[in-house]
Amino acid sequence: MLIYSDALTGDELISDAYDLTETDDVVYEADATMITIKEGAVDIGANASAEEAEETLEEGEQRVNNIVHSFRLTETQFDKKSYMTYLKGYMKAVKAHLAETNPDRVAAFEKGAATYAKKVLGSFNDWQFFTGESMNPDGMVVLMNYREDGVTPYMVFWKDGVKEVKVVRLGPSLSSTPRSDMSTDTSLSQ
Template identity: 40%
Template sequence: MLVYQDIFTGDELLSDSFTYNELYNGVLWEVEGKWVVQGALDVDIGANPSAEGGEDDEGVDEQAVKVVDIVDTFRLQEQPPFDKKQFLAYIKRYIKNLTPKLPEERQEVFKKNVEAAAKWLISKLSDLQFFVGESMQDDSSMVFAYYKDGAADPTFLYFPDGLKEIKC
C-alpha cells in the first residue's frame, strides 16, 4: 500500500486505495470521496423482539454518524473558506515554496500548468471546501473538495507535486 504524505508536514493526506484522475498534465489529482456510515448499524437478523419479550430498540447503539471516507481516514481538518484575495496569497506562497522541491524536469511542467489549474480553482472558489492535514500548519498542502453537478458525494482535489509517496 502507498500512502501520500504532505512534503511540508508529513501529514498523511491520501493513499493508493483511492483512485485518481489527473488534471492539467498531472498538476491536480481528482479523487472521488464517499459518504459512509460509521458506528452502530441496525442489523436485521430476522428475530422478532416483541415475540421474545424484548423492546424494539433494546441494545441498539444510536452512535452511527455519516462521514466522508477521505476526511475521516486521513483526519483532514476543515478550514474556513477563502475569499479570492486570501486564496491568491495562499496559492502564490505555496507555489513559491513547492517549486524548488521538485525535480528539475518536473519544475517546467509544473510551472507551465499550475497557473491554469489555479485559475480553474478560483473559478470554483465559492463551491470549494478547504482541508489541511491533522497538524494544521499554515504552509502545508491544502486539499480542496467540491460537489460536481448533481453529485451526492464530494470530489477532492490534490496537488500531487506536494505529496511524497511512502510504502507501508
C-alpha cells in the same frame, strides 16, 4: 500500498486504496463517499455496503466524508483573497521543493498549477478546503468539490505537493529469524 503524504509537512493525505486520477498533469483527484460512523466504533477501513445507506441516523452516528475521516483532514475556511495569498506562498514552496528534487518538472508544474488555480478561483464558492492532520499552515490545502451529479464529492491533491511512501505490511506469517543483512551481534548484552 502507497501513502501520499504532504511533501512539505509529512501529513498523510491519501492512499492508493482510493482510485486516484491524474488531471491536467498537475493534480490527483479521488472520488469520496459519505459514510456513517458511530461514536466509539472502530473503523477497520472497510467500505460501507450500499445496502446500509439509510437516510436516518441513530443516536451517536454522523455522516462523514471517508477520505476526510480516514486521513484526519480538518476543514478550514478561506475567502478568495486569503486563498490567493496562501496559494502564492504554497506554490513558491512547492517550486523550491521541486527545484531540489525534480528540477526538470518545475516548468510543467508552474504552467499546470497556474491553469488549475484559475479553474479553482473561477468557481471559488463551490470549493471546500482541508488541511492535513498537523494543520500546518505551510502544508497543502486539499480541495473538495462535487461532481456534475451534485452528490459525489471529490478531493483534489496537488501532484507535486505529495510524495509517495511505500508501506510494506509485515504479517504474522513472517519468520522471526533475523535477515542475513541485519547484525546479530549480542556482545552488548554481557
